Amino acid sequence: MSSYRFPLLDFSNKSIATLHFTWFAFFLTFVMWFSLPPLKPLITASFAMTPQQWAALLTLNVALTIPARIVVGSLVDKFGPRAIYSGLLIFSGALLIAFACAQTFEQLALFRFLLGFVGAGFVIGIRLVSEWFPARQVGLAEGIYGGWGNFGAAAAGFTLPFLAIHVFGGDDGWRYAMGTAAIIAMIYGVAFYASVRNTPKGSTYFKPKKSGGLEVSNRKDFCFYVIMNLPMYLILAVLAWKMSPANLGLLSTATTYVLYTVLFALFVFQFSQIYRVNKDMLQKGSVAEHDKYEFKQVAILSWAYLATFGSEIAVVSVLPAFFMTTFEGLSVTQAAMLGGSFAFMNLVARPGGGWVSDKFGRRFSMSIILAGVACGYLLLAQINASWPLYLAFSAVFICSLFVQAGCGAVFAVVPLIKRRMTGQIAGLAGAYGNVGALFFLTMNTFIDIQSFFWMLAGTATIGLVFVQFLKEPQGHVVEVNEDGSLHKIEVS
Structure with a gap:
């Protein structure tokens, strides 16, 4: 083709x-x-x-x-x-x-x-x-x-x-x-x-040399990788807290503490697996030149997906109630349709974000899109009852275009980092999308809706800064064939 x-x-x-x-x-x-x-x-x-x-x-x-x-x-x-x-x-x-x-x-x-x-x-x-x-x-x-x-x-x-x-x-x-x-x-x-x-x-x-965790290139990246796993366990602890006697009251105090203990044990187990996979590298200090990649690429993409997909899930959850409380006379069905329109744009905007990334460059495209995400959420934060409904819907439409395009742009880069570990890299970035959704929805219970949109805008702005350190995929990545020969895979 x-x-x-x-x-x-x-x-x-x-x-x-x-x-x-x-x-x-x-x-x-x-x-x-x-x-x-x-x-x-x-x-x-x-x-x-x-x-x-x-x-x-x-x-x-x-x-x-x-x-x-x-x-x-x-x-x-x-x-x-x-x-x-x-x-x-x-x-x-x-x-x-x-x-x-x-x-x-x-x-x-x-x-x-x-x-x-x-x-x-x-x-x-x-x-x-x-x-x-x-x-x-x-x-x-x-x-x-x-x-x-x-x-x-x-x-x-x-x-x-x-x-x-x-x-x-x-x-x-x-x-x-x-x-x-x-x-x-x-x-x-x-x-x-x-x-x-x-x-x-x-x-x-191509398959990883060892399973159980990402292979990284040096000791600094190893520490970075371990730290990157902490938020996933912390947000699961928040979920346990939400069902504890201090919140929904669906779990006993003893059960809640058992869950906390299990999460800690799982983190320790995952750390042991990450260490096992990278033990040889830690002893030597680095890996062969053809196996090297920068783990910061994975971290940047994970944050970008948190700011896009994570915020999308959270916004879809809060928009119907926001429209109903802001605009008098709006029915439940109308509010649900307006809120659902945010996710509906996935059909065209997410492929569009991937296409733009292919055509105009990964880092440049993601920078423009994340700037649009930040501006879109700042726009939503300004919506009040004095706005015409069509104008509010237009603001939601524009914001959703950038958010969905951002999701597409992130996964236009993920497969180009290290082919044999694409599944694990996608898993980490995807998990951060869910971490973001749960974090944003939890914060929504403590702050008003305008502050909620400001928070999302701030998250996208941080992502915009991080993306400036993203390395544009160039040339080839190298994998090793079963016979030991090197195989080049084009990434640009």
Whole structure:
């Protein structure tokens, strides 16, 4: 395929066909992951659920996704995306069926917590798509994958309530609707395995030398990497606190402290794995020249994704209530549609961000986009009741364009850092997106909405500063073939 052509509808082209298979796999993971909120009235009625119990389910829905993206990223690099994506679709479908069959709140909570694992599906396709597209097209390809797959969340909102109420009906309609989505995902998991290859024919799938953590290039990067893992455990501790007697009161004090202890033990275990993977480097002080890369690249991209995807998830959650309290006479449905429009732009803006990055350079594009994100959130902070509704919606539209484009621009760079560890790098950056969402939503409970938007603008501005230190991918990265020979992969 030419480096300049992108025949999106040419399914005879293996690269294009693989892209379509992969974004739809991601789409189905998001349908399953976001199947809970649209069915709230039906589920809460079935279990006579309290507001605190519902809040706990929403929290549990995202809790496992942060460590899952790290784990899945490592599995993808070791075993290949074809097997891992198929396995995730089948396993998550089974969990969703179990959730749909739950008879007690405790069962609902358990299976919803485990279903957080499906949110790691995004990481798998990043590695797979990068294997099938050259550097000059990878941003656009990853943008289509991420943007179109993300639409699964909106599709869940459109289809599942309709199925539950108008197709199946009755008190158990929501169960059959979820079960339908699960069965489709499981069948597709089998079809995906039968139809997709990890790499084009004749290409090598490079794997990490050791699994369990990222390989880094020197002792300074090792320390940086360990520190980068701390926020993930801290935000999970915040989730435990939210369900403790000090907040929602759904956990006992003893259980809360047990969770804190488990999180600390997991951090120690992860540190031991990172040390094991990098033990030889720590003894020598560095690695071979062809294996070197700058870990700051990963850190910068992780912050940029926190500022874009993390803020997107938070804003989508708060916008409906913001519109309802700001503009009198707005119905719940109208407010929800206005809020949902922020995420709707994923379909075009995320591929657009990847395309801009391919065409005009990675660092330059990300700088312009993050500046736009900061200005967009500053604009939202100015909205008040005196604004015409159409003007407020226009501000949301403009801001969302930059935010979604930023997500595309981040993952236009991720696959170009170190091919054999693309899954793990995507996992770390993706996890930081979830860390950002949970942090922003937690802060929203302590500050007013204007301060909330100012905080998001400040986060994007910090990201803009960090991006100036991003190294523009140039030339080639080097991987080692099984026979010991060096293989160059073009990244510019």
